[in-house]
Amino acid sequence: MSTADPSTWAAVRITLAVAAASTAALLLLATPLAWWLARTGSRLRPWIEAVLTLPLVLPPTVIGFYLLVALGPDGPIGGPWEALGGGRLVFSFAGVVIGSIVFSLPFVLLPLVNGFRAIGERPLEVAATLGATRLDRFFSVALPIARPAFTTAAVMGFAHTVGEFGVVLMIGGNVPGETQVLSIALYEHVEQLRYDEAHAIAGGLIAFSLAVLVFVQTRARVVPTGGA
Amino acid sequence: MNVTADADGLRVDLALARGGFALDASFAVPASGVTALFGPSGAGKTTVLRALAGLEPDARGRVVVRGEVWQESDRAVFVPPHHRRAGLVFQEPSLFPHLTVEGNLRYAWRRRARDVGARWFDDVVGWLSVGPLLARRPEGLSGGERQRVALARALAAGPRVLLLDEPLASLDRASKREILPVLASLEERLDVPVVLVTHSLSEVARLATRMVTLRDGRVEEVGPVEELLARPDLSHEPGDPLGAVIEGTVVAHDDDDWLTTLKAPCGEIHVRRVERPVGTRVRVRVLARDVSLALDEEPRISILNSFACVVDRIDDAERGEALVRLRAGEGEAAVFLLARVTRRSLRALGLAVGTPVFARVKSVGLEG
Numbered sequence: 001m002s003t004a005d006p007s008t009w010a011a012v013r014i015t016l017a018v019a020a021a022s023t024a025a026l027l028l029l030a031t032p033l034a035w036w037l038a039r040t041g042s043r044l045r046p047w048i049e050a051v052l053t054l055p056l057v058l059p060p061t062v063i064g065f066y067l068l069v070a071l072g073p074d075g076p077i078g079g080p081w082e083a084l085g086g087g088r089l090v091f092s093f094a095g096v097v098i099g100s101i102v103f104s105l106p107f108v109l110l111p112l113v114n115g116f117r118a119i120g121e122r123p124l125e126v127a128a129t130l131g132a133t134r135l136d137r138f139f140s141v142a143l144p145i146a147r148p149a150f151t152t153a154a155v156m157g158f159a160h161t162v163g164e165f166g167v168v169l170m171i172g173g174n175v176p177g178e179t180q181v182l183s184i185a186l187y188e189h190v191e192q193l194r195y196d197e198a199h200a201i202a203g204g205l206i207a208f209s210l211a212v213l214v215f216v217q218t219r220a221r222v223v224p225t226g227g228a
Numbered sequence: 229m230n231v232t233a234d235a236d237g238l239r240v241d242l243a244l245a246r247g248g249f250a251l252d253a254s255f256a257v258p259a260s261g262v263t264a265l266f267g268p269s270g271a272g273k274t275t276v277l278r279a280l281a282g283l284e285p286d287a288r289g290r291v292v293v294r295g296e297v298w299q300e301s302d303r304a305v306f307v308p309p310h311h312r313r314a315g316l317v318f319q320e321p322s323l324f325p326h327l328t329v330e331g332n333l334r335y336a337w338r339r340r341a342r343d344v345g346a347r348w349f350d351d352v353v354g355w356l357s358v359g360p361l362l363a364r365r366p367e368g369l370s371g372g373e374r375q376r377v378a379l380a381r382a383l384a385a386g387p388r389v390l391l392l393d394e395p396l397a398s399l400d401r402a403s404k405r406e407i408l409p410v411l412a413s414l415e416e417r418l419d420v421p422v423v424l425v426t427h428s429l430s431e432v433a434r435l436a437t438r439m440v441t442l443r444d445g446r447v448e449e450v451g452p453v454e455e456l457l458a459r460p461d462l463s464h465e466p467g468d469p470l471g472a473v474i475e476g477t478v479v480a481h482d483d484d485d486w487l488t489t490l491k492a493p494c495g496e497i498h499v500r501r502v503e504r505p506v507g508t509r510v511r512v513r514v515l516a517r518d519v520s521l522a523l524d525e526e527p528r529i530s531i532l533n534s535f536a537c538v539v540d541r542i543d544d545a546e547r548g549e550a551l552v553r554l555r556a557g558e559g560e561a562a563v564f565l566l567a568r569v570t571r572r573s574l575r576a577l578g579l580a581v582g583t584p585v586f587a588r589v590k591s592v593g594l595e596g
Contacts, residue, residue, distance in 0.1 A: 122322050128309035129281050129316045130385045131339035136310075140335070144326040 008197060010177050011185035018093070018168075018181060019161040022100035026108040026157050027150070029101070034112035035138065049113075053106040060103060064170025067099050071171065096172040096179050100161045108157040115149020116142060152216055159212040163205065236260075237421055238389060242279050242289040251275055251287070251445040257438070259294065262415050262422040264436035264453070266429075268465055272445040273425040274319075277391045280423070281316045282309035293389055294421075313341050315387025315420075319394045321374035323366035329377050330362040336385040344386035355417060356380040356410060372403025376410065383418075390414070390422045396431060411435050429468045433457060433513045457513075458564035460543035460551035470551065471515035471593075472566045478508045487532075493563045494535040494556030499592050510594060516551060518590040519567035523577055525586050533589040537565060539581055542574070550574050554587050565589075 037049055055063055071078040071089040078089045089095040119142055127137045143150075165183040172179030174188060182201050189198040236259030244251040251272040257263045265273045279287035280298075288301040293314075298307045323332050337349050353359050358380050361373055369377065375395055382390065395411065396404050412435055414422050424435055432439055432453060439456050441448040443463055449456055456462060458472040476490030476497055483501075490497040490510060497512060504510060525534065537554035545551045545568065552574075554565040565587050579585065 122318070122320075123324055125281075125283050125309070126316075126318070126322050126324070127335075128283070129312070129314055130336045130381070131310050131313065131341075132335075133310050136339075141324065141326075145324070147326070 005197060007176050007180070008182075008185060008201060011180050011182045011201075014093070014177070014179070015162055015181040015183075018096050018100055019158045021097045022104060022161050023108070023154055023158045025097070025101050026104060027154060030105065030108040030112055030153065034109055035116055035142070037109075038113045038116035052109055055103050056106045060164065060166025061170055063103055064099065064167040067095075067102065067167065067171050071095055071098065090171055091173045091175060091179060093172075093178055096168050096181070099167040099171040100164060103164055103167045104157045104160045107160045108153040111149045111153040111156060112146070115146035115152075118149075119145050148219060151219065155212055155216055159209060163209065236294050238280070238294075238423070239290070239292040240276070240280065242276060242287050242291065244275060244279065244284060244287040246286070249445060251279075253442060253445065253447050255440045255447050255450050257421050257423060257440075259421055260415075260419060261437045262424055262435050264432040264439040265423055265425045265442060266427065266432055266439050267442035267448075268427055268463070270444075271442040273427075273442055274393055276442070277316065277393050277423065277425055280389070280391055281314040282307060282312045283316075296388070313385065313388040315382035315385060315390045317375075317378050317382050317390075317392045317395055319397055321366075321371075321378035323369075323374060323377055323381070325366055327366075328362070329358060329364050329366065329369070332366070332377060332381050333358070333362075333384050336381045339385060341386035341388070348386065349384055352380050352383045355413075356383075370403060371399050372406040375399060375403070375407055379407075379410065387420060389420055390418065392422065392424045394425050394427070396426075396428075408434065427465060427468075429457065429464055429470065430513070433471070433473050433511070454563070458553060458566055460516075460541065460545075460553055460566060469515050469517055470566055470568075471513050471518075472564055473511055473513050474563050474565075475509060475511050478502070478504050478506050478510060480506065493561045494537070494565070497592060498532040499594055502594055513593045514565055514589055515591070515593070516566035516568040518592075519554075519565060520588045520590070521552065521554075521567055521569055521573070521577065521579065522586045522588055529588070531588045531590060533592060535565070535587045535589070537585055537587050539579055539583045539585060540564065541581060542579070544571070548572070552579065554585065556587075 033052070037045060068090060069075050073079060073082055073088070081089060087094070089098065123141050123145060124137050127141045132140060163183065165187070168179065168181055169184060174180050174184050182205060186198055186201040189201065238257035240256070241254040242251060249272070253272065253276055265276060267273050275284060278284045280291060282298065285306065289299065290301070291299040297305055298312050299305060324335060327335060333349070333353070356376050356379060358377055361369065361377060366374060366377070379395065396407065399407065415437070426432060436453050438451065439453050440450045441456065441463065448463065449459070454473050454475065460470070462470065464470060474492050474494065474497070476492035478488060479491045480489040481501060482489070486501045487498050488500070488502045490499060490512065499512060502510065535556050537556045539552055540555040541553040543551045548571050549568055550571050552567045552569060554567060555562050556565065557563055567587060
């Protein structure tokens with residue numbers, strides 16, 4: 001293994017930044033969604049849950065393609081966004097983060113849904129009879145009891161974002177210092193037959209992924225299975 | 229104990245249909261004291277309790293607690309559970325797993341009713357002897373300890389009414405012995421109505437002053453425990469023996485014979501010595517199977533307790549037996565006993581309603 005070159009370090013930085021930003025956004029987004037899914041009696045629930053877990057089974061390029069269309073300057077999201085003065089979404093850092101959020105959603109959502117379901121009604125009923133309002137019950141009982149599920153969700157979301165390729169390539173392209181994440185840098189090194197750099201990145205990602213899975217396993221939480 | 233006019237008690241009219249089960253229960257509970265909600269499993273006792281606490285939003289009807297309307301479906305009034313202040317103790321203690329014992333108690337204390345005094349938290353901790361457990365985590369506690377903490381937690385919130393759902397059912401004998409005295413002290417320590425769900429007659433006799441019997445979702449009987457426990461036709465589970473309850477006052481202790489004498493309307497009752505001061509009111513339970521009947525007062529027999537009674541009512545029981553209700557004393561002061569005898573004995577003695585008899589009691593259980 002040779003010392004990684006500066007562009008590799010830039011890719012490490014971008015990868016971590018994308019993973020951190022999308023994990024944070026995902027936790028905020030998935031928590032209320034998971035709470036609702038775990039407790040609703042709505043007949044729409046299976047459909048909504050299926051749509052939200054679609055990224056588990058779809059080829060990443062399919063998601064990437066639709067996101068490219070939607071976020072593009074003429075797309076239903078990218079168009080109004082740019083008209084309102086927002087910057088270009090496709091082939092930008094922001095676009096990659098949005099893509100990661102969509103792609104990694106099930107990996108954050110499912111552990112949270114399972115975690116919330118495992119609490120059951122009883123602790124919340126007890127809290128209610130003790131005078132806790134709905135919001136109070138959520139923050140003082142549901143969140144702390146489901147804390148292990150949050151750890152699992154955050155770790156899985158982060159790790160899965162670090163490992164993504166297809167969505168980023170479709171929506172972010174390969175802009176060094178902007179959208180070039182590790183998996184794409186690896187791809188480029190291989191294309192150019194620079195196997196030493198490729199080895200450094202590939203080996204590093206294996207070590208990282210292994211560490212994550214060992215962490216999750218030792219906490220004995222159920223992790224979602226599926227294609228990625 | 230005027231119940232219907234008791235503005236400080238509970239007035240409950242609830243209906244709920246779910247699957248094949250229909251609940252339609254109306255009863256009142258006095259402002260203080262323990263009322264047992266008694267019935268076989270599946271009678272709807274727990275559902276009533278949950279509906280009182282506001283945990284059954286589908287229940288319809290009217291619930292008034294100490295003058296506050298908690299529910300009035302006709303006027304779309306439904307006070308949510310967190311505004312009801314119903315101290316509900318579930319059959320399983322259901323402590324918060326993420327908090328210590330102290331954390332569990334403080335959770336309730338921080339959300340307590342406004343009118344709760346500053347010393348109440350320490351009072352509850354001392355009363356239920358949970359002080360030594362405060363730093364422990366729920367998973368390390370025994371069943372009895374958990375139930376004690378759950379009760380302390382419900383009390384710490386300063387409930388307007390205390391609802392206990394079979395608090396002894398999931399406990400072993402040792403844990404039961406540990407928590408029974410605590411429950412028995414509720415009546416004098418607590419100034420709020422207590423509703424105790426149970427399917428055990430001995431718990432009713434030990435802990436309650438009034439009872440409501442529930443069967444298939446409907447109220448069968450409401451009344452004082454002394455009166456209902458002397459009913460030969462009281463529905464109960466086969467393994468749970470019937471027995472009447474009598475109140476008496478401690479009048480003397482005999483250290484040599486290890487006996488205590490009680491004065492009751494039916495006469496003196498001798499029981500195994502109890503450590504209660506003279507003058508204390510105590511309640512004894514006399515199981516129907518421990519009572520024999522005699523026409524003459526033969527003195528030469530080992531049994532200590534014998535009361536002059538009149539046969540008040542005779543009901544057929546299973547397997548060739550009969551349940552005889554006996555009245556001792558007249559009018560307001562009358563008390564009742566139940567005796568289980570064979571139908572052959574009934575015929576042999578020529579017993580009928582109005583026959584004077586002597587009830588010989590083999591064993592008298594003290595119920596606190």
